[in-house]
Amino acid sequence: MSVRRELVSSKKVSNISVRLINEQRILQQLYWHGGQTQLTLRNELRLSSPTITQALQAFKETGLVLEGPEVASSGGRKPRLITFNYDAFHSVGVEIRRHHIAVVVTDLRGQVVCERTESLPFENVPAYWRSINRSIHQLVDAAGVRRVLGVGLAFPGELTLDGSAIERAVVLGLRNEPLDNIRQHFDFDVTIENAANTAGFGAVWRAHGLEDAVYLIVTDNGIAGSLIVGSQIFQGTNARRKVGAFGHMVLVPDGKPCFCGGRGCWSAYCALSNLFARSDGDLDQFFRRVREGDPLYQQQWDSYLTYFAQAVGNIRLALDMDIIIGGKIARYLKEYLPLLEEKVVSHPSLQGDSNFLKVDDIEGNSLAIGAALIFVDRLLSGKLPRFPLP
Missing domain, CATH: 3.30.420.40 (ATPase, nucleotide binding domain)
Known part of the structure; x- marks a missing residue:
């Protein structure tokens, strides 16, 4: 008798799990693909009409989906679009x-x-x-x-x-x-x-069609990063989550001191503070002087990009993923991206590689x-x- 109860209970849990999975699929379909009719949902997701109707009713009660306008029909009653309500929460x-x-x-x-x-x-x-x-x-x-x-x-x-x-x-x-x-x-x-x-999570979310990427954010103090795999933050398996600590890869053994306590880290050479000395922390001024052809500023920028390319090349060789660069430098870097990529692919193992560098130039926080x-x-x-x- 107890065995039968256990089988019934397992079947009930299984049915609930399937229902929740189907609800998620319907919600994601509407979120990413815009307004759709119930017939389209049924054909795209290969779900039964009762399953779709039940899920949509639950979402309508919470305000997550709305009924849109009627659309043309080949015959019979005109179907209505079902739309995702992006203001529900x-x-x-x-x-x-x-x-x-x-x-x-x-x-x-x-x-x-x-x-x-x-x-x-x-x-x-x-x-x-x-x-x-x-x-x-x-x-x-x-x-x-x-x-x-x-x-x-x-x-x-x-x-x-x-x-x-x-x-x-x-x-x-x-x-x-x-x-x-x-x-x-x-x-x-x-x-x-x-x-x-x-x-990094936000950048990949906004880049429709991209699921795997390395995200690098350049700050006044150094380089931080993240690894996004399958559109999710990859956390690693160690007790301390150190995935994405790219700024502390050593570029110059026994080189410049880094805030981490080590020496020669990428952060020590490519923190934005390296560009501040001549411009009092004003990046607009720094890049204006670079564009004007000031040899001292151009030399400093070239040296900065060379170190940056060395680190990016290491990441590309190790992970073979698209690399997105963000932070305050992103909007300035956009026009120099071809030059940076040229420096990266000068490495023999990366020759012929292209179109893997992107800039996250989103305005705001x-x-x-x-x-x-x-x-x-x-x-x-x-x-x-x-x-x-x-």
Whole structure:
């Protein structure tokens, strides 16, 4: 008798799993492919009409899908388009910096509805985290947003593999901080992710058709990176998540000191601070002088690109993936991308390679936007609880 009950229970769980998977497929189809009729959904996904009807009814109740206009029919009743409602929920992303925070509210496309940057020196004390929570409430209220999926924090540090603690954040002087100590100060579902990972995740999300890429973000202090595989952040298997720490590959043994404590790291040679000496931190001024043909500035830029190409070539040889470059330098680098690629493929093993370098020139807070998109991905993947009714 107990064996029969176990078989029945397993079948029930299996049926529930299949239903949830089918719901995810329908939702993703509408999200990525725009308005579709029920007939199109049935043909594209090879699902039965009752399965589609049941799923759509559940999504309509939560506001995730809407009925669109009627479309032409070859005969009989005209079908209606079913469309994804990108304003049904919103998501929040927060970029944590040493001296300030950037907060964005996005719709389900990842488009920014409103944003704010405010001075807030980092302190790992309850008052700091409560201040961020308060800023989120103020921004959400100003946007007239009612339903928030969650808050993604883009954090400049390394997390443990299980995602339970911040292992180390050198620039913030933080070590071994359990994430629950942070979450308790928020009124929202909160996830915390390495900032370079959120930027890379967002860049691949926006690049339709791209699923695997290396993302590099160039900062004042160095190079950070992430590895996106199958449109997901690749976390590695070590207890400390060090995937994407490309800035600490050694280019010059016993070379310039790096903030990590080592010497000769890529970050030591290609942090933006290397370009600041002559221009007082003004990149516009630096590149204006490069374009004007100033030999000292051109020499410095050429040296910078040579080191950059050496590191990018190593990554391309190791992973054979597209490489996306982001950060403040991205918009300046766009016009020099052919020169950078020429330097990369000068390596004998890369000759003939091409079109693998891209620039992430999104305007605004790319790290915070990527953090917000983590919750959109969870929504589409069925990793969030059932959604509340409006």
